Amino acid sequence: MNVFIIGVGLIGGSFAIDIKAAFNDAKIFGIDGNPEHLENSVSLGFIDHASDFDQLDQADVVIIAIPVDATVKVLPQVLDQINDDCLVFDVGSTKKKLCKTVEDHPKRRNYLAVHPIAGTEFSGPKAAIANLYRGKTNIICEVEKTAFKLQEKGMEIFSRLGMRIRYMDPVSHDKHIAYVSHLSHISSFMLGKTIIEKEKNERDIFDMAGSGFASTVRLAKSSPAMWAPIFKQNKENVIETLQEYITNLNQFKELMENDKFDQIYQEMENTNYIKTILKGIS
Missing domain, CATH: 3.40.50.720 (NAD(P)-binding Rossmann-like Domain)
Incomplete structure (x- = not known):
């Protein structure tokens, strides 16, 4: 063959x-x-x-x-x-x-x-x-x-x-993959960008970065040559997912600004259900 x-x-x-x-x-x-x-x-x-x-x-x-x-x-x-x-x-x-x-x-x-x-x-x-x-x-x-x-x-x-x-079907594929793959890569890239811009001392980033940060920002190491064309081809779906993500981030920020930490706790507890959905995935 x-x-x-x-x-x-x-x-x-x-x-x-x-x-x-x-x-x-x-x-x-x-x-x-x-x-x-x-x-x-x-x-x-x-x-x-x-x-x-x-x-x-x-x-x-x-x-x-x-x-x-x-x-x-x-x-x-x-x-x-x-x-x-x-x-x-x-x-x-x-x-x-x-x-x-x-x-x-x-x-x-x-x-x-x-x-x-x-x-x-x-x-x-x-x-x-x-x-x-x-x-x-x-x-x-x-x-x-x-x-x-x-x-x-x-x-x-x-x-x-x-x-x-x-x-x-291709339309459903591109829509769903925008949520479970493309958005996570954008989040990782932008988290990495935020840290690099805010923490000017590279040694501080290295010394203080725990496993949680390392796993969250891992995808920011991915190849831009591969991912920029993906975002371009799936632009409509990616923008839709980004808007929903930004809305959730803003809501979280508003809860913090208004000291509504009980609601923050509830939001996180509800989101813990993702453990059940992703059970068995390493």
Whole structure:
């Protein structure tokens, strides 16, 4: 099985590691605009060969793991190059614009729109790790538009990597992911920004930052090259979630200004229910 991975960073590289472990016949080909990334991925051993778009006709599977703005441009080009039996899937955090872009492409049936809910705050080939996707949810959009035999090929990969499957339409996906992923990244970036601007002494930040701060601001280490395009593509939903978040922050601030700490306690106690919802997620 020839697997071509476009973008050999954390997400693409982790797919490469796990597919090589799960499929004995898998040969992994890497395509990346950064030559150093390709060199690193080959030297780390999870890419067998550096490749380019001209060889995509040899692919059995193509995984697109690049920023979503680049994916919108690259996906039609990939579909133009592949053979009729090749499965193509991307791993982007937005789906509405991407699905719309290729809805009339002659090889739309070869494309499976997926979003694995997995990752870390790190990027690049050296960040790739084994078992990143085990036990994680993989959201699939518009599955009915993908050829059945290629759906089966994708499900075999996802099953062997230990992923849970959830089906969703692209509009619902983008709306829900704005709340549970995109907003948390914005919150983390802005918390980091606030601390950097307020605490000018870096040693004070380091010495006084506990595990709570470190975990809350962890996502601020994420790649702006990946996240800025996500916010742009999902602008409408992100703005809506931000407005609701800002309203809650202002209400909390007003409660403090008016010494209504009993209500603050009640707000926090009610929100503790999130522990039940997220039980089992580490």
